[in-house]
Amino acid sequence: MIERLAQQLTEFDPQSGVIEGAPIIERRLSDLRGSFADREAYETTLAEADPVIYTVALVEPAQGEGALHYGLGRIVPGRIGAEYYLTKGHLHAWRPAAEIYVGLSGEGAMLLEDERSGESRLLSLLPNSVVYVPGFSAHRTINTGSTLLTYLGIYSAAAGHDYSFIAGRNFRQVLVELDGQPTLTERSRFLASLQTPGANARHE
Numbered sequence: 430m431i432e433r434l435a436q437q438l439t440e441f442d443p444q445s446g447v448i449e450g451a452p453i454i455e456r457r458l459s460d461l462r463g464s465f466a467d468r469e470a471y472e473t474t475l476a477e478a479d480p481v482i483y484t485v486a487l488v489e490p491a492q493g494e495g496a497l498h499y500g501l502g503r504i505v506p507g508r509i510g511a512e513y514y515l516t517k518g519h520l521h522a523w524r525p526a527a528e529i530y531v532g533l534s535g536e537g538a539m540l541l542e543d544e545r546s547g548e549s550r551l552l553s554l555l556p557n558s559v560v561y562v563p564g565f566s567a568h569r570t571i572n573t574g575s576t577l578l579t580y581l582g583i584y585s586a587a588a589g590h591d592y593s594f595i596a597g598r599n600f601r602q603v604l605v606e607l608d609g610q611p612t613l614t615e616r617s618r619f620l621a622s623l624q625t626p627g628a629n630a631r632h633e
């Protein structure tokens with residue numbers, strides 16, 4: 430007799446972000462307070478609507494040492510001010526735990542920030558590509574395109590999620606649209622540009 434784990438085989442729809450039988454976490458704009466740099470644009474947008482920004486369908490077939498969990502992420506296209514729609518981002522509670530992201534559809538990026546060195550790295554997240562997120566890295570997914578961004582994230586069942594780092598001071602860099610192009614810039618510099626009408630973050 431072959432022992433079967435629950436959800437040992439799943440099927441997913443990259444467009445709907447659904448995995449049959451898997452619970453879905455839904456994050457609306459109101460759940461992302463503090464995530465976007467431009468607070469005025471955030472409040473203005475939220476006063477008009479509270480759209481779903483992203484969902485994650487979670488599959489946890491087993492627990493314990495050696496087990497893996499994974500999620501199908503789906504981020505809608507859009508921006509708050511100049512900043513693209515994004516996930517909250519997190520570190521793993523078990524800091525050395527790495528993660529693999531597999532791009533399925535759309536056009537996006539992953540912003541990584543090493544907790545120990547503070548170094549940032551922006552990596553494209555595209556269909557047929559894999560992003561390796563090393564341990565000790567805060568990571569956030571961003572939709573830079575005009576269509577849905579979907580991807581799989583595969584991680585140790587023991588990794589855990591720590592959001593306090595992000596809630597405290599957020600990532601050092603922001604990915605904003607500048608002259609029609611995704612542009613990575615220092616958060617502090619971008620915030621300063623918001624205070625100076627007409628200022629261009631790139632030229633400050």
Ligand SMILES: [Fe+2]
Pocket residue numbers: 519520521528568582584
């Ligand atoms: Fe993660």
